[in-house]
Amino acid sequence: MIDELDEALRELLVREIPISGGDVEISFDQPRREWSSRLSRPTINLFMHDVRENNKLRTQQPFFDTVITGDGASVSRNSFRIDVHYMITAWTTDPADEHRLLSRVLMAFLRHMELPDDLDDGTLSNDGQFAVLLKVSQYENVINPREMWAALDNEMRPSVDLIATISINPFEPLLVPLVTETQFGFGQVTGSQNRDQDGGYAVGTFSTSTYHTVAGVVRGVNLDERIAVEILEIAVPVTVYSNGSFVIERVREGDYTLVVWTAEGERSEHPISVPSDDGLIEVFAS
Template identity: 40%
Template sequence: MIQDLDETIKELLTQKVPIDNTQIEIRFEMPFDKDWEPKPQTPKINLFLYDIRENHELRSNERFVTRNGAMGIETKDPVRMDFSYMITVWSRDVNDEHRLLGTLLKTLLRYPILPHEVLKGEFELNKDNPLVPPLRAWVTQPERTPNGWEFWTALEGRLKAGLSYMVTVPVQPFTPIDVPLVTEKIITWKKVDQKDWNKNVG
């Protein structure tokens, strides 16, 4: 599932920025090794997944039942998980870095809901399922952005401009179960003598 999210975000950048993958690399590893610092040969966009946690604001215990003949299929609402990325650009020229970072910012702000045409893997399979919420994205929200100094210090690297990008993903850990349905109504008539009738309505 996480690899499908990576591929979805990569496709979003490739289609909507757009990014020529032969000219600019899109990578997902921790952005520090001998090929990255200080001047990579090929410009790179790095999306480092640094945090995964449940979104408690969107927690739900709802259940949905769909008919399947005389039985029904009960499905629980999925768990909403927040996947947080730090997006950075690496190039020989800081002007190129800032230009591309600005383009990424404007592109990501245009898509608070990830469009169907970029979805990959299981997200593509679920795109027409009304019970599966869409993938929502948040860009550089103050309450969702890590402290830059602490973030880069933890990675033992120098301070660098980047975009905090969080995607809220519906994760379905529950298996649907079969449940019986009420398919008919039975009405029973009972003859009541006059004395009992008078007693009940009196």
């Protein structure tokens, strides 16, 4: 993934500076003394020296993202936002040319606070969920340049700092079946309560009541417009979602009439059973 970021940054610089005919080389090497001594033409070097999570961009939303599909749901973990730090240097024999190259690099990244969409196939942005952010010459964590160049065993040179923030999700989405029904029951004990021979309580009568929450979907309607769903026989809350799915809560077992209202005021009735033999209640409204 980082190698794809390298290639995207290379293409951005070639386009923006611009560079043609191989007049200037773009590399991603460690700028050690041995490397710089072998350079034979002007070079822009992007040295990646740090990779860490951007804690400020951690989402405050739920840890997992759920997308309802036709026959279930896709559950995926939220992406990690990763900062990739580059130290950009220019290498020429003339300091004026070096400063000119650095100026063009700086202007190129200042024109783009985000990586252009055509340079990312979705790998760096988690399929377009988050843009690839580019921050140039913004030192959040100041690095002592003397220590950096001493570690590289090379002479100190002017540099431009770049932070590219990419999105990484190492986990595959989990496909889970759609929950179409839940059942809730409670009971009441009546009559005498006496100890039985096993030491427990023997009760006279145990009555129960059971309520269901069922899910369904309305087919054959324009989902761009709002629809309403109700149960003709009883007043129970019916939640309708933008994809035509609905949820009926706290309803007893039995046969009912489902009424669908379209945005144009058209009304249709559909017999349903709770619980449904097929699990998901499907009605076709024309």
